[in-house]
Amino acid sequence: MCGGKVSPEEEAIAAESKNIDKQLKAEELELIKVNKTTTKILLLGAGESGKSTILKQFKLIYGSGFTDEDVKSYKAAIRGNLVICAKSLVEAMDTLKIPYGFNPKDPANTALLNESNELTSASNEAKSPHQRKRTESNSKESSDGNKIVKSDDPLAQLAAKLYDIAGGSTSSPPAATLIKGAIIFHADSLADSEIAAIKTIWKDSGIQYCYRRANEYQLLDSCAYFMNDLDRLLDQKYTPTQQDILQARITTTGVSEHHFIISKDQSYRIFDVGGQRSERRKWAPHFEDVNAIIFLIAISAFDQTCTEDNETNRTIHFSVVESLNLFQSICNHAMFRTTSMVVFMNKIDIFKDKLETVKVSSYFPDFTGANTYEAASEYFAHRVTESNKYTESKNVYIYYTWATDTSQIRTVFLTVNVILLQSQLASVGMI
Ligand SMILES: Nc1nc2c(ncn2[C@@H]2O[C@H](COP(=O)(O)OP(=O)(O)OP(=O)(O)O)[C@@H](O)[C@H]2O)c(=O)[nH]1
Ligand SMILES: [Mg+2]
Incomplete structure (x- = not known):
């Protein structure tokens, strides 16, 4: 095949082989495409x-x-989430020192708060500018977003004072004590006493105030979503919806x-x-x-x-x-x-x-x-x-x-x- 004349058969074979090459290339590209994508x-x-x-x-x-398997396991997980939320809330009541029934909007509390604000500003007036600066920087000690901001909120301080006066953690109502002792589990159903306790504490104004301070402790993001819908979630015939499953928390x-x-x-x-x-x-x-x-x-x-x-x-x-x-x-x-x-x-x-x-x-x-x-x-x-x-x-x-x-x-x-x-x-x- 050194420069000789190419026969029509040879031409046909060469064309066919070219076609095959082209096709292979396309298939290869397709294969690459499928693999690469x-x-x-x-x-x-x-x-x-x-x-x-x-x-x-x-x-x-x-x-x-x-x-169906997912739905079943999320049903149990959601009930477990409810117990975790209730437990986190009652434990935070003690760590943040909030008395049950504490209502920030209660006129008696507002009066106490005004009184303490007046006292604070009077004591600040009496301080030198240098002392004032130190007090301010102590209450918000955060220069790089890496340190905790200390809460000097007067309302939080008032709650803590009332908590101590009420007798601290010994003043917890029976519902809170029951939840504190509850074992966190994934379960299809909860005991009636646990259901009643969860409902009782979620209605408490002190717990609601504690919920608003959730950045100071660990609480599931779906807490309010689940707690505000207790009757539906705790019904015997309850089946989780898609949204319930999206809100459910299972640690991976x-x-x-x-x-x-x-x-x-x-x-x-x-x-x-x-x-x-x-x-x-x-x-x-x-x-x-x-x-x-x-x-x-x-x-x-x-x-x-x-x-x-x-x-x-x-x-x-x-x-x-x-x-x-x-x-x-x-x-x-x-x-x-x-x-x-x-x-x-x-x-x-x-x-x-x-x-x-x-x-x-x-x-x-x-x-x-x-x-x-x-x-x-x-x-x-x-x-x-x-x-x-x-x-x-x-x-x-x-x-x-x-x-x-x-x-x-x-x-x-x-x-x-x-x-x-x-x-x-x-x-x-x-x-
Ligand atoms: N409100 C709200 N809740 C969210 C959002 N994203 C996730 N959540 C909730 O946050 C919680 C945690 O979400 P997961 O998806 O379990 O978090 P994760 O990153 O997988 O956590 P690990 O498995 O521990 O690594 C769940 O209860 C979710 O429903 C969101 O955009 N908004
Ligand atoms: Mg995960």
Whole structure:
């Protein structure tokens, strides 16, 4: 075949072989496409940031929803959640020193409060400017958002005084004593006495005041959702709704893998991990071949201390600070140099509510903007994006999410899917 004339048969064979090559190439490309668009995603973030709730939304939106088995186990979990909430509340009544029946709006309390305010301002007047400055900085000792703000609220002090006068923890009503002794469990049903006790304490004005101070101790975010609907949840024929399941809290231990087909071109392998500190050492074995990380930060917790700190009495950090540090270490991890980072700034519903009464600058003094949702969320988003050291090789995409709201999450997922598909195709040079 050195420059000789090519016969029509040979021509046909060459054309056929060209065709086959073309077809193979197309099939290979298709194969690559299919393989490359199976995105391996890790759901990361601190405990209670909402990872498993996002996974539940994947099941609802792209999977077959909750199975009968799921519903059964969540029914028991929800009842367990009720006991946990009731227990957290009655325990906090003692740690915060709030007497049962305490009503901040009671005229007698208002009068006492005015009296103590007058006394405080008289004593402040008598102090030198230097002494005054020291008292003020003691009550709000927070320079880097990393130290706890000490409560010098006159109402909290009045409650504590009345608590001591009433006899402290010995003055707890029988319902509270019963709850204190209750064992936390996942159960299909609760004893009648426990049901009655939970109902009684939730109606107590002191407990309601304690609930409003939930940033000072650990309480499940779904506490009010469940407690305000006790009759329905405790009915013998109760079956959890989708929303109840989204609100239910089961702490994740270990790592679980889940598969979802998003479209004909896109499928996900999602890994849900436990976010509590003791769980984080189980993350690393899953770091190989990760295409994207969805990292959750509960921004509503900007005034909240960390669970584990409360348990061990170690140095107290704000949980958002811990989340930002955790994000920084993941984002700048050598194995994730080119891994797309999608950050869900989660629990914006609670965040918005909180901003009505709580100042971000009290906990993050370098925040100088207006105490609005727009300014505060932008501030936290900036804290996230500025952590990325690999600005040349990857992007950090920020979304504000309400993980328990399926329609909001559906919209968020649509844009996340587009971004993940594009960045994955780009990473294999296909766009
Ligand atoms: N109101 C509100 N509650 C939320 C939101 N996201 C999650 N929650 C609730 O927060 C609690 C904790 O959520 P999970 O999804 O269990 O948190 P996690 O990150 O999986 O926690 P670990 O498994 O311990 O790592 C649950 O009761 C959820 O219903 C949100 O955006 N708004
Ligand atoms: Mg979880």
